[in-house]
Amino acid sequence: MDFNQPATENPADRQRVLGKSTPRIDGPLKTTGTAPYAYERHDVAEGQLVGYPLGSAIAKGRIVSMDTSEAEAAPGVQAVIRTTDMDVLGKFQMNVVPLFGGPEILHYHQAIALVVADSFEEARAATALIRVEYDEDETDGFDLAARREAALEQEGEIEQEVGDFETAFAEAAVTLDETYTTPAESHAMMEPHATIALWEGEGNLSVWTSNQMVAWNVQGLCDVFGLNKENVHVDSPFIGGGFGVKLFVRADAVLAALGSRETGRPVKVALPRPMIANNTTHRAETIQRIRIGANEDGTITAIGHDGMSETQPGGRGENCTAQTPVFYAGPNRLIVNRLVDMYLPEANAMRAPGEASGLMALEIAMDEMAEKLGMDPVEFRAINDTQVDPGDPEKAFSERHFVECLRQGAERFGWADRNQEPGSRREGMWLIGHGMAGGYRGAPSTTSAARVRLQPDGTAIVETDMTDIGTGSYTIIAQTAAEMLGLGVDKVEVRLGDSSFPVSAGSGGQWGASSSTAGTYAACVKLREEIARRLGNDDASALEFADGKVTTGDRTVPLTEIASDGEIVAEDTINFGDFREKFILATFAAHFVEVAVHVGTGETRVRRMLAVCDAGRILNPLSARSQVIGGMVMGIGAALMEELAVDTGRGFFANHDLAGYEVPVHADIHEQEVVFLDTEDATSTPLKAKGVGELGLCGIAAAVANAHYNATGVRIRDYPLTLDKVLDRLPTI
Amino acid sequence: MAAGNPAAKFIAGGTNLLDLMKLEIEAPQHLIDVNGIGLDQIEETDDGGLRIGALVRNTDLAADERVRRDYGVLTRALVAGASGQLRNKATTAGNLLQRTRCPYFYDTNMACNKRAPGSGCTALMEGAFSKQLGIIGTSDNCIATHPSDMAIALRLLDAVVETTNGSGATREIPLEDFYALPGDTPEVETILEPGELITAVTLPAPLGGVQMYHKVRDRASYAFALVSVALVLQDDGTGRVALGGVAPQPWRMTEAEAELPNGAAAVITRLLDGANPTEENAFKITLAERTLAAMLAEARG
Numbered sequence A: 001m002d003f004n005q006p007a008t009e010n011p012a013d014r015q016r017v018l019g020k021s022t023p024r025i026d027g028p029l030k031t032t033g034t035a036p037y038a039y040e041r042h043d044v045a046e047g048q049l050v051g052y053p054l055g056s057a058i059a060k061g062r063i064v065s066m067d068t069s070e071a072e073a074a075p076g077v078q079a080v081i082r083t084t085d086m087d088v089l090g091k092f093q094m095n096v097v098p099l100f101g102g103p104e105i106l107h108y109h110q111a112i113a114l115v116v117a118d119s120f121e122e123a124r125a126a127t128a129l130i131r132v133e134y135d136e137d138e139t140d141g142f143d144l145a146a147r148r149e150a151a152l153e154q155e156g157e158i159e160q161e162v163g164d165f166e167t168a169f170a171e172a173a174v175t176l177d178e179t180y181t182t183p184a185e186s187h188a189m190m191e192p193h194a195t196i197a198l199w200e201g202e203g204n205l206s207v208w209t210s211n212q213m214v215a216w217n218v219q220g221l222c223d224v225f226g227l228n229k230e231n232v233h234v235d236s237p238f239i240g241g242g243f244g245v246k247l248f249v250r251a252d253a254v255l256a257a258l259g260s261r262e263t264g265r266p267v268k269v270a271l272p273r274p275m276i277a278n279n280t281t282h283r284a285e286t287i288q289r290i291r292i293g294a295n296e297d298g299t300i301t302a303i304g305h306d307g308m309s310e311t312q313p314g315g316r317g318e319n320c321t322a323q324t325p326v327f328y329a330g331p332n333r334l335i336v337n338r339l340v341d342m343y344l345p346e347a348n349a350m351r352a353p354g355e356a357s358g359l360m361a362l363e364i365a366m367d368e369m370a371e372k373l374g375m376d377p378v379e380f381r382a383i384n385d386t387q388v389d390p391g392d393p394e395k396a397f398s399e400r401h402f403v404e405c406l407r408q409g410a411e412r413f414g415w416a417d418r419n420q421e422p423g424s425r426r427e428g429m430w431l432i433g434h435g436m437a438g439g440y441r442g443a444p445s446t447t448s449a450a451r452v453r454l455q456p457d458g459t460a461i462v463e464t465d466m467t468d469i470g471t472g473s474y475t476i477i478a479q480t481a482a483e484m485l486g487l488g489v490d491k492v493e494v495r496l497g498d499s500s501f502p503v504s505a506g507s508g509g510q511w512g513a514s515s516s517t518a519g520t521y522a523a524c525v526k527l528r529e530e531i532a533r534r535l536g537n538d539d540a541s542a543l544e545f546a547d548g549k550v551t552t553g554d555r556t557v558p559l560t561e562i563a564s565d566g567e568i569v570a571e572d573t574i575n576f577g578d579f580r581e582k583f584i585l586a587t588f589a590a591h592f593v594e595v596a597v598h599v600g601t602g603e604t605r606v607r608r609m610l611a612v613c614d615a616g617r618i619l620n621p622l623s624a625r626s627q628v629i630g631g632m633v634m635g636i637g638a639a640l641m642e643e644l645a646v647d648t649g650r651g652f653f654a655n656h657d658l659a660g661y662e663v664p665v666h667a668d669i670h671e672q673e674v675v676f677l678d679t680e681d682a683t684s685t686p687l688k689a690k691g692v693g694e695l696g697l698c699g700i701a702a703a704v705a706n707a708h709y710n711a712t713g714v715r716i717r718d719y720p721l722t723l724d725k726v727l728d729r730l731p732t733i
Numbered sequence B: 001m002a003a004g005n006p007a008a009k010f011i012a013g014g015t016n017l018l019d020l021m022k023l024e025i026e027a028p029q030h031l032i033d034v035n036g037i038g039l040d041q042i043e044e045t046d047d048g049g050l051r052i053g054a055l056v057r058n059t060d061l062a063a064d065e066r067v068r069r070d071y072g073v074l075t076r077a078l079v080a081g082a083s084g085q086l087r088n089k090a091t092t093a094g095n096l097l098q099r100t101r102c103p104y105f106y107d108t109n110m111a112c113n114k115r116a117p118g119s120g121c122t123a124l125m126e127g128a129f130s131k132q133l134g135i136i137g138t139s140d141n142c143i144a145t146h147p148s149d150m151a152i153a154l155r156l157l158d159a160v161v162e163t164t165n166g167s168g169a170t171r172e173i174p175l176e177d178f179y180a181l182p183g184d185t186p187e188v189e190t191i192l193e194p195g196e197l198i199t200a201v202t203l204p205a206p207l208g209g210v211q212m213y214h215k216v217r218d219r220a221s222y223a224f225a226l227v228s229v230a231l232v233l234q235d236d237g238t239g240r241v242a243l244g245g246v247a248p249q250p251w252r253m254t255e256a257e258a259e260l261p262n263g264a265a266a267v268i269t270r271l272l273d274g275a276n277p278t279e280e281n282a283f284k285i286t287l288a289e290r291t292l293a294a295m296l297a298e299a300r301g
Ligand SMILES: Cc1cc2nc3c(=O)[nH]c(=O)nc-3n(C[C@H](O)[C@H](O)[C@H](O)COP(=O)(O)OP(=O)(O)OC[C@H]3O[C@@H](n4cnc5c(N)ncnc54)[C@H](O)[C@@H]3O)c2cc1C
Pocket: A659, B009, B010, B011, B012, B013, B014, B015, B016, B017, B018, B019, B034, B054, B080, B081, B082, B083, B086, B089, B090, B091, B092, B093, B094, B095, B096, B097, B098, B147, B148, B149, B150, B196, B197, B198, B199, B222, B223, B224, B225
């Protein structure tokens, strides 16, 4: 199906199943511990061996020698795979650093060996017996701040240049020029990377893995090993969180495949928790200079955002200026992005890559600017709203209800009763503050296919290689098919994550929900057409599907009868047409937060948060809410505690476990409220839906930071806002 | 058996030892399970105190009515530690002997005198991450802290550790003397002999007063202390103070306590006199002072 014009009224509009809060259909499998997660799939291949990886002990250099003799002789060991025994393996286009092969070391904990043994314990013990000698290279260092000045002298990449920023900024009545930093962050998902691989014959590879993008994984394995797609099978039905760290093939799958190739038996590999931070990807550290100029009345006349992030050579770092070209109006604009090459582990996508860290800076800047102007920060944002691309006014937002988010949020939160004077409201030992911020995240959708099989018993099966990374894909896909075929959700079985299924958009960039439901819709439309044909009616839209029956004219036929001769199968792909390029598709939020900061210790606790979201039609309010509150939790982490600590001497993230890398725990989360505006976006998909999976994270950290300022009167521009940064500026006790 | 075999270790709750074994930081050849040998009772002593068996779980100790009533600072310190699940397993002796949380101790690629004597101390090298680490009682060879919350309260309460060795000889070691400062041998953390088993910890008669424990950290729970302060404050303004998160052992000093009537700054100045922090953890001095000040303000209403 080609989606070549805005959606008009269609069967998905009935909203009998879609749009209704629906508990996730895979919930019982998870709560009973029977959902098959990769590492525990003991039944998929017999005779599984266990591999344990070894990571590099240095950041940059090469291996001079690797002595594995003791490891090879250790009990239970079946094979030792050494990076020095092979050339650098191939690389998928999204990977920056090769995952294995050759003596060159580009980052700490880069995989350099795998021990395969009968048991996990034997493999682990033997790995500790490997002796490696390195020749370390001098590098330019690992301290982004220290390298900033030199980087500023290089030409950056201009993302947007409109009008004459420098002049307008110099002439503006009120200006702000501040620099903000965000630290490197780890995805810290619950399930580590894990794969069981079986290599058969000359190059037939099956992997049972945990990956967000099945088709990318297939391609990745082909690129790494020089295989043909037909010979690679990937299965990833359940994923214990990903946040972008499982977007494409990583060392677990490559090592497991190598182990299996060597031993002829299935081999399973999970990355040990301490390797996640340094072996896999992270969100890059950024330094962001923001300049805003405005008239006395608050209209922005100039906006400049100069972002910088670290990356492995050839990588893309963190595009922290992503939102700035289009979020607020202003005739003069200069948006620049800079990359600093560094041999830290690979920076790559993490939930809302770009906007998440960009808004951490921009939305503090907006708060500071509002204060300089003596304006309510809600009002300041509202008057600088834009309905078109400020750099290309021909290009409009398909739907943008940001101002309504702001207004509704202010109303519901009780913004009018907020603490007005920073540092002035106190309850016992706690300083109380209120803050808000805007949220923005693009709403892309991409090609996605699905197959629908109507069964003789009147139920339906949907197959697509889409993944459910805890987001609720199973459920919204079931809802879509149920809506289209007039069934209850319980009559639809959804099968995901298998590369033998039609290729979907996969889970990433907040595009999964909108794309995969559109693909399911397309397949269902095709199935309806086939059913119409069988009923002798060429116009499928004249058919009414309800309660397991189809009505055409005055004839009502149960689906069981239609499929009585055997299942009816329909498959289709949704392709998104060019007409959408005339529009910007995006989602919006307004976040409101109340925090308490301990006057003695500077400990910050978030008491209350509200997000008002504009994200098109909400397919399942229950799981959408879960996505947004999850994002808000992550935003508290970003604001107050999450930071991969760079050891700038040795070039690695030192706090590489979940004791050292702190993410919020239950005790950090109090009241959370989420409101979805009742909007539809006909330009987005036939279902008029957009993603929400990343929106919840966008802007929230800045709202916390602004509330922290409001509580303490101390402005902190370096995330996270840990207590050591505010301590000596708190009032005496 | 333990005495005769230097490669053997006792295992109690296993919540620290097993984690270290998984990372090959500890690699005992034999484990001696001390669960189920009857050391799990809390009894009253003749002098009005309590005798806490070495195997009493942290949860049970914190919930004990006598402890809650008479040694409130101990209950508060216990429940500020780890998580409910961990406290259900963790024991009194195991908690005292848990090892540091220095990130370099945990990473076997890194030089660490405590883990591999003589290899160096990464935490003191340029560019190292030392925010969590110690500021006093440390040495040029190691700046790690002892991470226990419970031990801070026990030190405040003048607890005594009771032990026995393979030949049946027993010792009573005041907690004050129990830990060894790192000096040139950071791998030696206590004065226990190889194979010496902790059997109990005794508390003297109750102290009375207002008892508080404030554990400071960026996340609300399930994190080790940046700084923690245990306080007993009597009506007459005298009292006791012990600090956690700053040193290789619970940090307490009678001379500093004498300054209590003069306020938090006076106490901390004395208590942390000679502190030698890194650039990243110098804030702990201010933090200790401000935390104590807030507690005193609260205690005095
Ligand atoms: C994620 C996490 C978070 C934590 N957070 C905190 C925290 O915030 N605050 C805090 O205080 N603690 C914290 N802990 C540490 C926890 O309190 C300790 O792991 C626990 O107290 C150790 O007790 P155990 O009985 O499990 O000891 P084990 O692991 O069994 O043993 C620890 C050591 O004691 C020795 N040992 C045990 N019993 C005896 C005995 N009777 N005689 C002689 N030697 C003995 C063992 O040989 C071993 O060396 C945390 C732990 C984890 C895993």
